[in-house]
Amino acid sequence: MIKILAACGAGVNSSHQIKDAIETEFKNRGYNVKADAVMVKDITEDMVTHYDIFTPIAKTDLGFTLEIPVIDAGPILYRIPAMAQPVYDKIEAIIKEKGLK
Amino acid sequence: MSLLEKKELFVVKDTFVSDQKNKEDVFKEVFSKLSAEGLVKPEFLENLLLREKNFPTGIDLSVVDPDLPNVAIPHTEGKFVNVCQVIPIKCKNPITFYNMIEPQKKIEVSFLFMILNNDPEGQSNILAQIMDFLTTTSKNSLKAFFKADEDIVIFNFLNNNFS
Numbered sequence: 147m148i149k150i151l152a153a154c155g156a157g158v159n160s161s162h163q164i165k166d167a168i169e170t171e172f173k174n175r176g177y178n179v180k181a182d183a184v185m186v187k188d189i190t191e192d193m194v195t196h197y198d199i200f201t202p203i204a205k206t207d208l209g210f211t212l213e214i215p216v217i218d219a220g221p222i223l224y225r226i227p228a229m230a231q232p233v234y235d236k237i238e239a240i241i242k243e244k245g246l247k
Numbered sequence: 248m249s250l251l252e253k254k255e256l257f258v259v260k261d262t263f264v265s266d267q268k269n270k271e272d273v274f275k276e277v278f279s280k281l282s283a284e285g286l287v288k289p290e291f292l293e294n295l296l297l298r299e300k301n302f303p304t305g306i307d308l309s310v311v312d313p314d315l316p317n318v319a320i321p322h323t324e325g326k327f328v329n330v331c332q333v334i335p336i337k338c339k340n341p342i343t344f345y346n347m348i349e350p351q352k353k354i355e356v357s358f359l360f361m362i363l364n365n366d367p368e369g370q371s372n373i374l375a376q377i378m379d380f381l382t383t384t385s386k387n388s389l390k391a392f393f394k395a396d397e398d399i400v401i402f403n404f405l406n407n408n409f410s
Contacts (some may be wrong), residue, residue: 154302156302156323158325158364163372204347
């Protein structure tokens, strides 16, 4: 399973929308993807080791160096396919490049 | 995904038209009423302001239509609110927010959809409903809606056009 970490300031709305959108899109693309939505302030170095890709709403300083790929997922929030597509394509490119399953 | 019923999402008495000139004063005005109604907890205002400072919620609608005004979706953690509801706030004066997906950029905002969500793990995705409203409602109707400055007109439009 490919694990993606979505995050926003409150962990309530934006990150949940990103999570739902990514899981739906990648199911349609034939991948087994599980995304979790959390508050940025709750992210720890240890937590991140359990994920393959980090998808914040915007560039985010976590206070430590991330060892996993980061894709800014904010455009997904608009729910406009033309804006979301490039984000999904970047995620898929990482999945293919790293051979994630 | 099951969506919240419209009737639960908007309440006419919790629809605002504000004369304030900055977001701090708008938030204080709205918090005062919501707190009195028991919709939010005492810590709501402080956490709303902090959240907006660290993780801004302005949404640039020029990418949807250059003629639409920008909006913001201020909100904070579910533990500071008691309901699932959207508080519509028409701002008569442009209010400066920072862009949610490009936080270094300032934008002028004239309408707020303040999200109260005490069930973040639930099946409703309020933000998705707001974005669908903004991107699928006819542009001419939206432009007229954003010019409205009567709470009942704003409430009725939202109630009739949220799917």
